[in-house]
Amino acid sequence: MVKATWNGDVIADSDNTVEVEGNHYFPRDDVKMDRLVPSDTKSHCPWKGEASYYSIKADGITNADAAWTYEEPKQAASEIKGHIAFWKGVEVG
Known part of the structure; x- marks a missing residue:
């Protein structure tokens, strides 16, 4: 089981993450979406596309x-x- 925790709160936990470039990508169904707020930020990866x-x-x-x-x-x-996936101080492991 892989967990993503921030500020003492488990944001996601899953037995079905996909690891890409050292990052665990959690299935949306295993993420507490009520803790996430959409941002206007976008970025581009040449081989993955737009994030x-x-x-x-x-x-x-x-x-x-x-x-x-x-x-x-x-x-x-x-x-x-x-x-x-998570970063910026979110503990994943």
């Missing part, structure tokens, strides 16, 4: 753009479609 970001809210504190997803990944990264 969209979420901020995490836990215990009244916001961690801006601490989660990301590829809604329509390129074919080479199709396994992470519908998955969310």
Whole structure:
């Protein structure tokens, strides 16, 4: 079981993560989506495509753009479609 924890709150836990470039991508169904707030931030990866970001809210504190997803990944990264990854102080393990 892999967990993503921030500010003492478990944001996601799953037995079905996909690891890409050292990041665990959690299936959306295993993420507490009520802790995530969509962000306007976007980024681009040459082989994965365009990433969209979420901020995490836990215990009244916001961690801006601490989660990301590829809604329509390129074919080479199709396994992470519908998955969310974390960074910026989120403990994953």
